[in-house]
Amino acid sequence: MNSARGVLAVDIGTGxxxxxxxxxxxLMENATKMVMPSPTQRVAQQLRALREKRQDVVLVGRTMGGGPCVREVVRHLEAGLRVYALPEAALTLHDDLARVQAMGVTVTEAAPNGVCQVLLRDLDLDRIGQAMSLFGVPLPDGVAVAVQDHGFSPKESNRLFRFRYWHDFLHRGGDLQALALEPPPSFMTRMQAVLADCPHALVLDTGIAAILGALLDPRARQAMAHGGTVVNVGNGHTIAALIRDFHVLAIxxxxxxxxxxxxxxxxLRRFRQGLLTQEEVFEDGGHGCAYGPEPLNGSFETTLVTGPRRRQLFEEQSLFxxxxxxxxxxxxxGLLQAALWAQGYGEVLA
Incomplete structure (x- = not known):
């Protein structure tokens, strides 16, 4: 057996x-594991350091996750420094480049001479490979990546745009295995940016990867046959899904x-009953909720909770x-399971 056969799974979040x-x-327990600062945190740190040196910057590279790095761009401008951005990198700040320019960022086709370049990209295989090589670990031949992509929506709320995508997924059956085998749609520009850097990668949404991973917990098997709730409390976003037999019924x-x-x-109480509305969640500042066509028969009370901030919102550790x-x-x-499905391995990891 070729020892290089395997999967590098990279789940990219806010923190x-x-x-x-x-x-x-x-053995899964012997696999190499790392929890490292996210790419947006690393870019934010780089921008802070350059601001302390009073240096103008130009953003180059790909569309990537925003949040912390976008806030540092705003602080750079507020400090009276110049921020330039190449068009693809500028989409990290907003899908509407006119709004990016209205922020004070100069969108340009070429990086100005003498201005410090800040490289934007979610997936940095060179950096990961260097870290692994220090311990004699090669990179596997397979790559699976999770990012949260709201979709390209320059004129409309990207939260609403994202939930139309979820609504369509649910009405196509909400099949997690089928979703794992689908290439990302063209309007998912952050996912497409990952594929531009690694064309052979499998790319999933972070929420779907977390849901799928939670279902690999041994306690999930019996519960999911009758229906249950999976909640991922991430650093930036919380996602919940009503699940039955590896199908998402609501999100x-x-x-x-x-x-x-x-x-x-x-x-969650009203979500399980099908009473929580998209409008209510959206107006509260969230992304929303969506239901598939299948009636929510069952209580979905059995709950599995994961995510780094789970203790902030849940006290019952037996749910974790x-x-x-x-x-x-x-x-x-979850990414590994999806990658193995894509390779024709139909079983569920255990």
């Missing part, structure tokens, strides 16, 4: 990028920082999912 390096034939998303235990508990004993790698295990 961290979680990395699993698994080789065929190895909910909000910003973690805007939730508290009481609000989330009430949202930890596939293969490692909660922080839940999304990576």
């Amino acid at each position: 961290t990028q979680d990395i699993l390096c698994w080789f065929e034939g190895n 909910y998303e909000h910003h973690t920082g805007m939730l508290n235990p009481v609000k989330l508990s009430e949202h 999912a930890a596939p293969f004993g490692d909660m922080m790698l839940t999304g990576c295990f």
Whole structure:
């Protein structure tokens, strides 16, 4: 067996990028694992350092996840420094380049001479490979990546745009295995940017990767046959799904920082009953919720919770999912399952 056969799974969030390096034939528990600062955090740190030196910057590279790095761009401008951006990198700030320019960023086709370049991209295989090589670990031949992509929506709320995508997914059956085998649509520009850097990668949404990974927890098997709720409390976003037999029947998303235990508990109670509306969640500052065509028969009370901020919103630790004993790698295990499905391995990891 070729020892290079395997999967590098990279789950890219707001706070961290979680990395699993698994080789065929190895025990999952012995796989190489890393929890590192996310790409947007690293770019934000670089911008802060350059601001302290009073240096103008030009953003180059790909469209990537925003959040922390976008806030640092705003602070750079507020400090009276110049920020330039090449068009593709500028889409990190907003899908409407006119709005990017209205922020004070100069969108340009070529990087100005003498201006410090800040490289934007979500997937940095060179950096990951260098870290692995320090311990004699090669990169596997397979790559699976998760990012949250709102979709290209220059004139409309990207939250609404994203939930139209989820609505379509649910009305196509909500099949997690089928979704894992689909290439990302062209309007998912952040996913397409990952594919531009790594054309052979499998790319999934972070929420779907987390849901799929949580279902690999042994406690999920019996519960999911009859229906249950999976919740991922991420650093930036909280996603919940009503699941039966690896099919998503309904999906909910909000910003973690805007939730508290009481609000989330009430949202989930009404979500399970099919009573929570897209408009209510959206007007509360969240992304929304969507339901598939199948009636929500069952209580969906059995709940599995994962994500780095789960303790902020849940107290009952018996709910916490930890596939293969490692909660922080839940999304990576979901990516690995998806990658194995894509390679024709039809079984569920155990």
